[in-house]
Amino acid sequence: MLRELTIRNFALLEVACLHFGTGLTVLTGETGAGKSIVIDAIGCVLGGRTSAEVVRAGTDRASVEAIFDLDNETAKVVADVLDSLGMSDLLEADNAATPVTSGPVPTTPELVLAREIGRNGRSVARVNGRAVPASTLAQVGAHLIDIHGQHDHLSLLRADAQRDLLDRFGGLTDARRDLADRWRELGALRATRRQMQADEREVARRLDVLGYQVEEIAQANLTDGEDDALMRERARLANAGRLAELGATILGCLAGGQDGEAAARDLVARAARDLDALARVDPDVTPTATTVAEASTLIDDAIHTITAYVESIEFNPARQAEVERRLDQIGTLKYKYGATIADILAFADRARAELDDLATRDARGHALDTRITALEATVGADAAALSDARAAAGDNLAAAIATELRALSLKGAFEAVLTRVPAPDGVPVPNDSVRYRCDDAGIDAVAFHFAPNPGEPSRPVARTASGGELSRILLALKAVLSRVDRTPTLIFDEVDTGVGGRNAQVLGEKLSGLGDRHQVFCVTHLPQVAAYADGHVFLAKRVIDGRTSTEANTLDDGGRIIELAQMLGGTTPATLAQARELSERARHWKRATRADAA
Numbered sequence: 262m263l264r265e266l267t268i269r270n271f272a273l274l275e276v277a278c279l280h281f282g283t284g285l286t287v288l289t290g291e292t293g294a295g296k297s298i299v300i301d302a303i304g305c306v307l308g309g310r311t312s313a314e315v316v317r318a319g320t321d322r323a324s325v326e327a328i329f330d331l332d333n334e335t336a337k338v339v340a341d342v343l344d345s346l347g348m349s350d351l352l353e354a355d356n357a358a359t360p361v362t363s364g365p366v367p368t369t370p371e372l373v374l375a376r377e378i379g380r381n382g383r384s385v386a387r388v389n390g391r392a393v394p395a396s397t398l399a400q401v402g403a404h405l406i407d408i409h410g411q412h413d414h415l416s417l418l419r420a421d422a423q424r425d426l427l428d429r430f431g432g433l434t435d436a437r438r439d440l441a442d443r444w445r446e447l448g449a450l451r452a453t454r455r456q457m458q459a460d461e462r463e464v465a466r467r468l469d470v471l472g473y474q475v476e477e478i479a480q481a482n483l484t485d486g487e488d489d490a491l492m493r494e495r496a497r498l499a500n501a502g503r504l505a506e507l508g509a510t511i512l513g514c515l516a517g518g519q520d521g522e523a524a525a526r527d528l529v530a531r532a533a534r535d536l537d538a539l540a541r542v543d544p545d546v547t548p549t550a551t552t553v554a555e556a557s558t559l560i561d562d563a564i565h566t567i568t569a570y571v572e573s574i575e576f577n578p579a580r581q582a583e584v585e586r587r588l589d590q591i592g593t594l595k596y597k598y599g600a601t602i603a604d605i606l607a608f609a610d611r612a613r614a615e616l617d618d619l620a621t622r623d624a625r626g627h628a629l630d631t632r633i634t635a636l637e638a639t640v641g642a643d644a645a646a647l648s649d650a651r652a653a654a655g656d657n658l659a660a661a662i663a664t665e666l667r668a669l670s671l672k673g674a675f676e677a678v679l680t681r682v683p684a685p686d687g688v689p690v691p692n693d694s695v696r697y698r699c700d701d702a703g704i705d706a707v708a709f710h711f712a713p714n715p716g717e718p719s720r721p722v723a724r725t726a727s728g729g730e731l732s733r734i735l736l737a738l739k740a741v742l743s744r745v746d747r748t749p750t751l752i753f754d755e756v757d758t759g760v761g762g763r764n765a766q767v768l769g770e771k772l773s774g775l776g777d778r779h780q781v782f783c784v785t786h787l788p789q790v791a792a793y794a795d796g797h798v799f800l801a802k803r804v805i806d807g808r809t810s811t812e813a814n815t816l817d818d819g820g821r822i823i824e825l826a827q828m829l830g831g832t833t834p835a836t837l838a839q840a841r842e843l844s845e846r847a848r849h850w851k852r853a854t855r856a857d858a859a
Contacts, residue, residue, distance in 0.1 A: 262780040263406065263750050265328040268302045268813075270317035273802070277813040284795030285776035288784045289824055295811035296784045296800050300754050303327065304408055306376045308399030313382040326375040329405055335749050336370050338404045343388075346397060351389045372405075374398055406750040409735045418723040424707035426738075427677055429745035431654025433647060440643045441701040447636045447688075454629050457622065468619055471612045474598070478609040481594060483602050488591050491584055498581040501574050508571035516564050526564060529557045641688035641696075644703040651705055652679055658741065665737035669771065670764040671730060673713040675722075675737075679705045709738070733768075740771050743778045751775060752782040757790055765789035773851055788828040792843035793851070797821045 268277045273295050288296045305311045306325040316323045331339060340352050352370055375387040376398065386395045428437055497504060517524030536550035591602065598608040655677030662675040684698035697704040710719035711734060719725070722734055736756055739746065757768060765787045773793040775781045785791055797816040802809060816824055825840035826832045 262330055262332075263303075263327055264330050265326075266299075266303065267324075267326045268299070269324045270320040271302050271305075271323040271325060272298045272315050272317060273809060273811040274298050274302070274813065275317065275810045279798060279813060279815060281780070281782075282796055283776070283780055285773050285781045285783065285793060286796035286798060287791045287794040288782065288798045288800060289786070289791055289828060290800035291802070292786075295802065295813075297754065298811060299798070299800070299813060300408060300752060300782075300784060303406065303752065305378070306374050306398065307402030307406060307408075308376075308386065308395045308397070311376075311378055311384060313378065313380055315378055316380050320380075322377050322379045324375070324377045326373065329372040329374070331370050331372055332749065334747060335404060338747070339372065339401055342400050342404065346400070348388070348391070348393070348397070351391055372401075374402065404748065406752060407748045408752045409731075409739075409754065409756070418721075420706060420708060421702075423677075423709050424702060424705065426742050426746065427651060427654055427658060427707050428702070430658055430742055431650060433650055433654065436643070436647050436650065437702055440640065440647055440703055443636065443640050443643060444699065444701045447633065447640055450629060450633050450636065454626070454633060457626055457629070464619065464622070468616070471616045471619070475609055475612050475616065478594065478598065478605060478612075481590060483591070483594070483605060485602050485606065488588065488602055491588050491591070495581070495584045495588065497574070498577060498584060501576050505571055505574045508567055508574065511567055512564065512571065515560055515567070526557070526560050529553065529560055533557045637688050640699065641690045641704075644688060644697075644699055644705075645690045645693075647703045648679065648681075648705050651677075651703075651707070655679060655707075661741045662734075662737050665740050665771070666734070668764075668767045669733045669737060670767075671733045671737075672715075673711055673730075674715075674719060675734065676710050676712075676719055678708045678710045678719070680708070681705060709734075736768070736771055736775075739775055739779075743775055746779075748779070750780040750782070754784045756783060757785050757787045769793035769847065770850060770854075773847070774854065777855065786828070788825045788840065788843055791821075791825060791828060792840075792847040794821075797824065799824050 262283060263281055266277075266279045266281070268274050268279075270276075277299075279299075288299055290296050301315070302325045305315065306327045336352065340349065343349055343351050352372060373387075373389050375390075376384055376395070378384045384395060386393050386398045388397060388401065428434055513524070515525045517527060533550070533554045533556075536546060536553050540547040540550040594605050595601070598605045659674075659676045666673065666675060681704050682698040683695050685696060686698075687696040688699045688704065689696050690704065709722050711722045711725045711730075712719035713725060713730060722731060733756060736753060739751060753772070756772075757765065766789045768787070769790040769792060772781055772783050772790065773795075776795060783790065783794075791797065797820070798813055799816050799820065800811055800813050802811050804810075814820075822837065822840045822844060823832060825843055826836035829836040829839055
């Protein structure tokens, strides 16, 4: 609930610090005293549109601060809103370090909304001290207060809110939750199918490209490491003459040539024989003799190897050209598909897997269509059943509202109108050849209608009712729906327009009854309504030093009696007695009503 409201330099209000309790609080004062200023200030701190015109003349800025005590349910809703905006840490329980999230709230958290409006028209909004966009105030405030009588804040005039309230009134929230689960599942399946059908031509092109790529790599018949072997072969073919020349020179050094020069093999062999002879005389040189003997053997092995190598060298331009072509082919594939042959082969494996997946696309599409058709039928049947239940709930709601409107002396007919919109992409409904647009709440659009004059067609209440009629219709709705409406604070402005006499007393009783389940504020000119208040704020206009300002003060019991007398026509012994009688009658009614409820 709204616990405290501080207003500074807002229109005619220089400063006001108001504390509120539970139940019904009325705002009274003479015409032009500025009762609507308080309502406008609350609308401002709830993120409503504002301008520099609200800044009191001669000051730089106006400010409004509202402090709320949140019950567990409201705290959870507000926490969810802040969490969706990435500000989950803004709401903390009093004297607790743990932010309010899902689950039970251990203590009552405090929420502070504030807004400053500068002379230049710019405003600064804050939630618990942190600067936020004004839209954040609006999103949070929508769950805290309903201001009835100012169209910018009438939640009951929103189509989605009307449907929600009708469903809660009819006890349909469980059925609606089940429908929402199936609708989300259907939406996911439809999204998958749309993705599959996004561009069949692109799929066909993809099939062609993948088929070509797989075939091109397959025809190349690549072997991992083949490119390295080919590059070595290309180097030998390109340098065959030089390799043969070097090989012959090496053989000449090792094995000797035709010029009769001494060869390494002969010299090492001779040294090995001499060392062997030496070792027979002096065993100490045996290791050296063994080493040289091994060297002689190794030189023989090298001669055989080099001889075979020289003999393998060929001057083959045709093979050289073939190797170059193969390396060019591999290089082209590397450019297209990967840096190595292993990468190319891996690319081919992935392409074949994608080809296999696309090849089964049609079968998967048909299977998905079958699932979608079956789920559409289920959603359509559930939505139709929910629609029937809504229609029955709408009739019951209309009857209850009619009773309330008669008590408020408002003639006319109220009804909850359900409409369906045909849509090719909607859901089928049993025993109906038309598909209807659907969302997670079903196939119905719900609108509260009102016909002020008998014989005239009903129209949406927002476009049909006058300001006073609208406030009373909303009061009747709130009276009926108060047990299912979760908004903790309700504000009624101009609700008593056109009401008087006995009906004024009924209006006071209705507002007081709402105060048992909500915190209620009401701007009123009727003493019969004000008498039922649990709290009373009096606004008066003062002129000091030639400057007009409005003062807002909370009245005690004595002050309330004087204000009721003033509202009855002036402070006289007769009006004071009448004021006491009104107050006592209201007190007796509240005691009796609450005793019956207990």
